[in-house]
Structures are given as C-alpha cells and as structure tokens.
Amino acid sequence: MTALSSALSVPFRVGSALRGARVFHPRGATFEGMAELESSWWPQQILRPTPVIARVSRGIGTPDGMPDVLGLAVRFASKTGPWDVLLASAYLPGRVTLVPARSWSSARYSTLMAYRTDSDPTPRWITAVPRGQHPSSTTSVQALEAPLEFSLLVGSARGPLEAAGRLTLSRRLPEKNSEQPSFDPTVHCPGFVDPWPGWLVETRRDAYRASRAGRGASLARPQHTVS
Template sequence: MNYIDSALRVPFSLASTLRRARVFHAHGVVAQGHAELGSHWWPVQGRVPVTVRLSRGVGLPGSVPDILGLSIRLHLAARPWDLLLASTDPVTRFLPCPALSWSTAQYSSLNAFRTPDNDSRTWVLASPDAGQPRTASLNALSTADPLHFTLSLARSRSDTTAAGRLSLETPVSIGDDEEQPDFDPVLHHPDGLEMWPEWVADARRAAYSGSRSGRHSVDA
C-alpha cells in the first residue's frame, strides 16, 4: 500500500460508512442513450450505447450551485469505459467549479489521457446543448426534455476540437445510491490508455475502493 492509499482509502471508507452513500456525488439521476463518436482518438467511432449518471458533487440542497457531475459509461464491445466529468472553471476548463445550472455547466474529465508510447495528453470535454434546466436541481432533470451534449477533445486550453455528441434517449430516473451503477474510470478503461498524471489515477483508485468498502460494510 503506497502513501496515497494510506492517506485516502481509510478516510473515504469511514466517510462512506457514516454517510451510508458515496462520499461525493451521493445522489444522482441515471439515463440511457447513445454517443456518436466522430474522432479517431476514440477507440471506436460511430454510434455507441451509453449509460449516464448526472449528479451533484457535494450534495448541497435543492438548486444551490454545486459541482455537477456527468458520468458516462461507453458500452464498448471489449469492455466498458467509464468517463467521469465534472463542472469546471470556465476559464481553465480543468479545475472543478460549482455550476449555477445544468444549462450552463461546462464539463471536463479533469485528468488527461495518454498512451504509454505517446506523451500527448488529451482531456475529454462536454457542453450542454440548448434546452437543459436553468437550475442545478436534480428534480428538474426528471421532467426535462431529452438531454444532448457536444463532446470535445482538448490538448490545451486553446487547442480544442469537436469529437462527437451525447444524446440521452430515455426519461431520466432518480434512484437510491445502491440502485445506481458504480462508475470507475480506473477499473473501466480501454487497453493502452492511461490517466495522466499518474498520481490522479492512484488517488482515484484509493478513494473509489475506500468508498465502496465503506458502503458495503453498512450492508453487511
């Protein structure tokens, strides 16, 4: 167990046990849909089925601005790929920042991705299309029109290219934490693609493992 494991796994396990839910993004809304991937950077191109979870990071009440989450599971033939995006500072696009509403949130993967033989770093971005709720309330999503997002890839703040679209086809549903899928970008990713910087992957691995073990200890 490295120092990151020691620093994060136990605190996240305890916090999850006390909260009886995920430490962050404890409550969310799940929807089914598809992505149209149009860049050769993706491991596949074309139409891919997805499961998406929209959530509030800190869990502040009602429509109070919060760090909004957009978790995307791409159901690839080989294995699922989980992308966890969060609302970010509109200037840098790489720092988590509370959003006033679902309609104004700008999402980023926060960490970059790269291949072992290529040091080029790529972030995944998502922007909401028109028509999303002008509030940050989860309840507003259950009565919203179908949600659509534009996907982009960024290699720097000024180097961003269009990469596809995300469409949620079925009505969203609000459920309890344990009724919803666990998204884990450390466990679920394509072969040959790794997170950068490496300590981010180590931190996420320890945090997710601790959070899961804390929730499971409540059920035991």
C-alpha cells in the first residue's frame, strides 16, 4: 500500500463506520438482468448473452429533487469469475467528468477507469445511456421499477463513443442489507481485462477495502446467484 492510498483509505473507513453504510452510494436498488454485448471489443471470455446483477444508486444521498451523482454497478458473468464494472453519472461524450443528475432518465454514466483487453491495448471507457422508461422527475430509489434498459457504448479518450450493446434490468431484488452484493472493480476484475491507469486501481482497492471494514461488510457475504 502506498502512502497516498493508505492516507486516502482512512476517511473511507471512518466515514463508513459512522454512517453504517457505504461512504458513497449508500442507498440503491439491486436488479437481475441480461446484457446483450454487440461489439467485438468485449472479451471473448464474457458469456453471450451474459446474466448480470446490477445496482442503481445515489452517490451522496441529497434530498429528493436535488441533483446527485448517480451510480450504476454491473456484475458481468464470465468463464473465469465475476467482472464488476462501476459507472457514475458523467458528462458525455467526455469520460471521467462526474456530473450530478436531476433524474434517472437524464443521467449519463461512465466508468472512472478505462479497460484494456488482450485483443485491444487501447484504454477504453464503458458508458451507459438510459433508454425507454426511467423516472424523469426524481432521483428517488423507491421510484425505480423494472424493467430498466440502457444502451452500452465504449470509447477511447479521444475517439467517438461506439455502440456496444444493451443492458436490461428485468427484476428488482430484495432490499435487505445483508443480501446486497458488495461490488468491487479491483477485486472482481478477471485477468483478461487490464484496468487503466494503474495508480488509480491501487487507490480504489484500498478505499473499497477500508469502506467494507468500516461498516463490517465482506465480499464473502451471501450474494445472489445469476442463472
């Protein structure tokens, strides 16, 4: 652990302990669904189509009606284990500029980290855009109802976003905290993808570990199985 990542992990541990929940995105709704991956960019180890578990959440927990940084966490099934991809509301076509959204329908999501694959060494960000019916006047978690659909896109730092498939969340899961999966894009990251840049991976790994420790959570807690 570097001095920087160690220093940054402390407030995550303390904040999670005081809040009794995640420091960021403490309130959310978990869904089952499927992802139709329609781009050759996706690694071949990802199932086609791939079952997913996803969590849609509010980043800070501002009062309903106020803008908030919204989140979309997706766990893809692969032949070698889960792949957790975390996205947050951002300015598109930019990549990593976080932007608070006023409603679920207006949010545009992007990963903070880019990914490189065995077949494509160029760092590319994964983005998601709501399609169909999403609550248009609120960021209330209670307003989220299945099905929720998203268009998936990928793009490099300077290139255009390219269509990459569709994500459909078809069933909302129980909200008991003990049954909520802990998403971690640094632990649940198969060897066939390479998160970029490397320094951000280490910092995020320590922050997520500290947050789980602060609230007494574990990646080994019971999780839903996708079938």
